[in-house]
């Protein structure tokens with residue numbers, strides 16, 4: 001057997017691929033579902049917290065910062081294992097899907113909060129003053145004037161971070177979430193062949209490449225600053 | 228001058244919302260004994276000034292003399308340390324004043340325009356109409372169209388600030404302020420950020436506002452315009468108003484040393 005044949009036999013085995021493609025497609029659906037949930041809830045949470053922080057209430061801002069810093073410092077895998085294996089001991093058993101969703105959602109929320117907060121603070125002070133001088137209150141100014149500009153400014157880093165964190169759904173494998181990687185490793189151990197992992201890799205590329213390209217496009221699109 | 232300066236009946240409750248005309252002779256804007264420090268720097272030491280209805284008052288002074296600070300105290304973007312400010316006879320300093328309600332009656336135009344970059348010209352104008360005055364979309368659009376027409380930009384309603392020249396942006400900013408039909412307009416160096424050839428358009432709009440009876444307090448170095456259009460010129464130095472009077476008097480016969488020094492540096496006249 002030539003090296004090339006051995007390579008194809010190992011990584012692109014037609015029979016194995018045909019057999020396990022359906023289960024990996026199931027995994028794709030799980031990964032997609034999780035990703036959507038994480039991106040929506042994480043971004044909303046981060047935006048909400050950044051807005052609350054704009055009121056500069058000492059205690060509340062302090063708590064938000066603590067949360068953001070802890071979730072940005074800890075490797076998500078540690079939190080996933082802690083939540084999945086620890087919480088049942090205090091009577092709270094969550095499904096592996098839920099644990100993965102909650103931890104990654106909170107992680108994205110922490111990063112999103114910091115990113116959007118940076119956008120809010122770097123919005124020109126003159127924007128606040130102009131809006132307030134027309135009689136708009138603080139909350140209305142924040143919602144209608146500052147936040148839209150802040151979000152626009154931070155869409156590229158936010159997109160990058162969202163991609164980085166949704167990719168981490170692969171961590172769900174260790175607690176048994178039937179995502180792409182989990183389906184592939186199961187197939188790999190049944191078949192004794194690495195081809196399902198190749199398929200998983202291709203699935204990830206197909207899934208995430210459009211978003212990576214989108215973020216590149218957004219980066220050039222939104223590189224405008226005021227004027 | 229102390230805070231207790233006697234002024235006739237400060238707070239007539241029946242005319243608080245500006246719906247009724249202010250008492251005859253009562254200035255539209257009145258600043259009494261205004262003091263303001265930043266840290267240990269005393270920027271406004273004791274400033275008193277009044278602007279009558281339909282009057283255009285120009286404020287001159289060296290950089291750092293406190294002109295912007297005084298103007299910004301008038302709508303409390305800057306919080307005065309002490310002193311009183313009265314709008315149409317109504318006290319707007321101190322606690323318990325609804326700032327948002329007061330500010331909608333005081334238009335402000337900034338040196339850097341401060342248009343909302345994510346909204347087109349029309350929506351720059353309608354935002355406060357909709358959210359502050361609670362107008363319907365149609366009402367607000369109609370009022371915005373009228374305001375934009377007044378500043379000569381009826382055809383630019385759909386343009387975003389980045390698609391407008393500096394002079395056009397500043398005129399949209401003026402439209403945003405006048406759409407709220409304020410009792411007084413504050414201008415803080417409205418033409419300083421503009422290319423010379425765009426200054427005239429903005430001054431033209433201000434001239435028309437004056438002709439329509441708008442009350443205006445203007446910080447600006449446009450001496451020729453001040454001389455031609457202002458009713459009164461106020462000169463500030465070192466946290467005080469050191470001199471004021473009709474523009475002809477101030478420009479041709481300044482009494483105070485700092486006014487003379489300032490005017491000679493602007494080599495105005497001839």
Ligand SMILES: Nc1ncnc2c1ncn2[C@@H]1O[C@H](COP(=O)(O)OP(=O)(O)OP(=O)(O)O)[C@@H](O)[C@H]1O
Pocket residue numbers: 265270288289290291292293294295296297
């Ligand atoms: N927010 C602030 N914090 C600290 N110091 C300030 C602040 N705003 C103004 N100052 C100081 O107060 C003084 C007066 O400033 P102000 O902006 O009122 O002057 P101005 O007469 O408008 O000058 P210019 O012609 O340069 O605009 C300056 O010395 C300035 O440095």
Ligand SMILES: [Mg+2]
Pocket residue numbers: 294295296415416
């Ligand atoms: Mg100034």
